[in-house]
Amino acid sequence: MITGSQCHAGRALVEISRAELASRSRVDELIIEQFEHEMELPGPAAIAAIQKALEDLGAVFICEDGGGIGVRLKAPKPAARHGSEKKGGGGLRAGHNAQ
Template identity: 65%
Template structure:
């Protein structure tokens, strides 16, 4: 389950308005606003619908892992390929310590 803050942040990351998210999730725009402003807690099914719609748009929700909850964007296919290529380039291996 996500929080209202994660919903708001996820919406900002994928650059959709509340109206667009309402349309994609079949959740009323007023309910989304109340949830994001922490004024009302919707039913778990409603939160799941919001999470699913945001994930489809490219948001990835991070559960509590000792560092806090969060949200980030998915890597695109081309981003993932570039990262894999850079990781496989090799080079000098050294410690990160600065004397």
């Protein structure tokens, strides 16, 4: 089960608002706010719904393992290479400065 801090961090990582999380999880926005500020602990079903919504968007929650709890993003799947890509990669071209 995630903590309020993990909820807040997960929401930041997947870049959604509290309102969007409320809509996706079907948990009232005020309950999510109170949970994130550790003012109120929602029931287990609400926390599970919040966690699932964030996981569906790419958050991965890390349990206490001696290094502390946390949250990170799923590793992106490697992009398929297209035949139209130029060989040699896409670095800066000679004469162009990075701004």
